[in-house]
Amino acid sequence: MRQWDGIVEASALTINDDEHDPEGSTIAFERAQVQAMLRRARVDLEDLDRAAQRILTGEYQVCERCGGPISTDRLTARPATRICITCANKVTRSRARERP
Ligand SMILES: [Zn+2]
Structure with a gap:
C-alpha cells in the first residue's frame, strides 16, 4: 500500500x-x-x-467443468486453477473464436 x-x-x-x-x-x-x-x-x-x-x-484436484482430475503439474503452475488442462484449452479456444 x-x-x-x-x-x-x-x-x-x-x-x-x-x-x-x-x-x-x-x-x-x-x-x-x-x-x-x-x-x-x-x-x-x-x-x-x-x-x-x-x-x-x-475438490481441489477435481475439474469444475468435466469432473476429471487436475494434474499436479498444472496445480503447481497455477495453484488457484479450478479446471483441468483439457477444459482450459477448450476455454482458450472458444474465447479466441469470440474475438473478431
Ligand atoms: Zn476438465
Whole structure:
C-alpha cells in the first residue's frame, strides 16, 4: 500500500493541473497501473480463498467443468486453477473464436 499512498500524495502535491504539468499524465498513468494491480491482487486472493475451500472439501484436484482430475503439474503452475488442462484449452479456444 506504500506505493499507492506515494502516488496519491504525489498527485495531491501537483494539484490537478494535468494540462500544464508534465508530471500529470505520468501520475494518472501510475495511478491506473496501481489500480489495475490492486484489482488483480484482489482477484488472486479470491481465487486462492476458493482454492483453500476446495482443498477442505476435497475438490481441489477435481475439474469444475468435466469432473476429471487436475494434474499436479498444472496445480503447481497455477495453484488457484479450478479446471483441468483439457477444459482450459477448450476455454482458450472458444474465447479466441469470440474475438473478431
Ligand atoms: Zn476438465
